[in-house]
Amino acid sequence: MIKIVYITKRGKKIAEEIKDVLDYYHYDNKVEPIKDFKIERNEGGFIFIMATGIVLRKFLDEIKNDKFKDPFVIICNENKELIPILSNHLGGGNYFSKLIANNINGRVIFTTATDVNGKVGIDELSKMLFLETPKRKHILDINKKILEEDVSLTLPKYWKLRNLNGYKISYHDKYEVVVDDSIRLKPLKIAVGLGARKGIERYKVYWAVKKALFLRNIPVWRVDAFATIEDKKHERGILETVNKFKKPLIIFKREEINEIYEKIDLEKSEFVYKHLGVYGVSEPASILAVKKLTNKDFDSIKLILKKFKRNGVTVAIATENL
Structure with missing residues (x-):
């Protein structure tokens, strides 16, 4: 379940636009005014249409717990600018921000280094290609390295991915993805x-x-x-x-x-x-x-x-x- 939370009348209108997008893509969602909003801890993500400070002071500490398991948090202002601030890669914050912005004539403001530089981090790569989650150390090492140079990416030979920012792509006969010649990630069935x-x-x-x-x-x-x-x-x-x-x-x-x-x-x-x-x-x-x-x-x-x-x-x- 994705919860869309608003305060103002303008915010409600944007919330309804976002709901229409999520409904079209068949994602369970619910629109709530802030006075009725409660964190139930089974949410897949939150979209707050309000000031960043309100979210940071009032809600974020209750939502965040583990980088690998946290639901995503997106803040949207009344100019339809979406800012993914939590669980951007593994949780899908970037994905949903782009999906929504593309459908409501909005724009995404990225804050993480890989995204700002147009690179795909290894954690986002795993989410995008449905791979097992990389280890924490590998996420830190590869995402830092990818900012300075292209990293090798070896894919199963029948996968039809040809270009990806930050990677030099090659292919092999094995059913696994290899990043930087050493990190092996199993594709999920x-x-x-x-x-x-x-x-x-x-x-x-x-x-x-x-x-x-x-x-x-x-x-x-x-x-x-x-x-x-x-x-x-x-x-x-x-x-x-x-x-x-x-x-x-x-x-x-x-x-x-x-x-x-x-x-x-x-x-x-x-x-x-x-x-x-x-x-x-x-x-x-x-x-x-x-x-x-x-x-x-x-x-x-x-x-x-x-x-x-x-x-x-x-x-x-x-x-x-x-």
Whole structure:
């Protein structure tokens, strides 16, 4: 949940604009006037439309705890200038600042050295490419070094990243990312769950997947697998789309799908249950696929895009949660 907090009438109007952006990108969010605002400690981020001093004196000490786990904090003034001040890289403060500014005709004011100099720090790199989190020492060392020179970055050969500020990119046959010839970061597994009405056309599945990946800024080459239920294993629109993306399709039985709803609190659809005997397909399929790819417990898997519906297709995206 992202909380958007305001004080003035002008601030409320901007808060509603920001909410529209977050709604479009399917991020859970809530707008609150400052008089009703409470920190519940389960938030993913905060956007304060008010003076910096108010946030620093009144709220920041209660929010900040650990650089690796803190929710992001963004301050926005009434000129729509957004300043990410906490958890800018790992927490997504920079990402959300840019996302919002680009959609409300605002601008971002960066304060961290790598961002001011147009470089991508290793912590932001890990967030952007869905990699395991670097060690604290590596973040400090690489982000300092990258300000003075380009650092080597070795990627899996089929990843289609060609240019990145601060790095000299090369490729290898291994499924790992190597920074500065010595720091090895494991890519997190990403799975896309698919559901669709019977006889769905390929183009509808294809564009629903493309839109879902766009909403989470994930290139197709970064996806590890697609997944669906056994009832859809011969669905031509799904099969042709997955084949076009050249990714594996993992099929799960109804029993496996239903077990997920006993272990994880997911939205249930009585309509889907009536027709397929399960309460949903895309969300549990994506979670099960990551579990199959990693052999991790469900606590280590995160649903990063809840069920997204488009033209008779449902799409969900899950990944490892380290």
